[in-house]
Amino acid sequence: MERGEWKKSLRGKPCAACKQQRKKCEEDCVFAPYFPAESQQRFAMLHHVYGTSNVGNILKELDVSQREEAMKTLAYQAEARVRDPVHGCMGFIYNLEEKLEKRKMDVQRAKLELAKYISPEKISELMQNEAQHNQP
Numbered sequence: 001m002e003r004g005e006w007k008k009s010l011r012g013k014p015c016a017a018c019k020q021q022r023k024k025c026e027e028d029c030v031f032a033p034y035f036p037a038e039s040q041q042r043f044a045m046l047h048h049v050y051g052t053s054n055v056g057n058i059l060k061e062l063d064v065s066q067r068e069e070a071m072k073t074l075a076y077q078a079e080a081r082v083r084d085p086v087h088g089c090m091g092f093i094y095n096l097e098e099k100l101e102k103r104k105m106d107v108q109r110a111k112l113e114l115a116k117y118i119s120p121e122k123i124s125e126l127m128q129n130e131a132q133h134n135q136p
């Protein structure tokens with residue numbers, strides 16, 4: 001959506017950041033394209049974790065093309081920090097890494113089990129195919 005379009009569609013409603021700060025949402029508000037009035041709850045988490053002025057400074061420092069992704073990332077990290085104040089999004093990462101390790105061990109165990117039923121040549125062929133498949 002173009003900057004002007006959303007302004008028209010939400011005329012009269014301050015963005016979530018301006019509402020949080022209880023100030024008038026100006027035409028050139030840096031928050032407005034990323035935090036429309038409906039994103040009040042999402043912005044509240046960002047405000048709680050990073051502070052509105054820090055989020056504003058980040059927005060101003062970034063090129064317009066990078067702002068949307070940056071705000072999505074910050075919102076995700078803020079949500080993770082609220083859910084897990086100690087580890088934040090690292091908690092998700094540790095958890096996923098743990099699951100990945102467990103799955104790798106499951107695959108290894110399955111291969112060993114499979115090796116009982118098929119020839120060693122076929123196993124090494126399968127492993128070569130997998131190695132080629134896993135190359136970046």
Ligand SMILES: [Zn+2]
Pocket residue numbers: 014015016017018019024025026029030031032
């Ligand atoms: Zn605003």
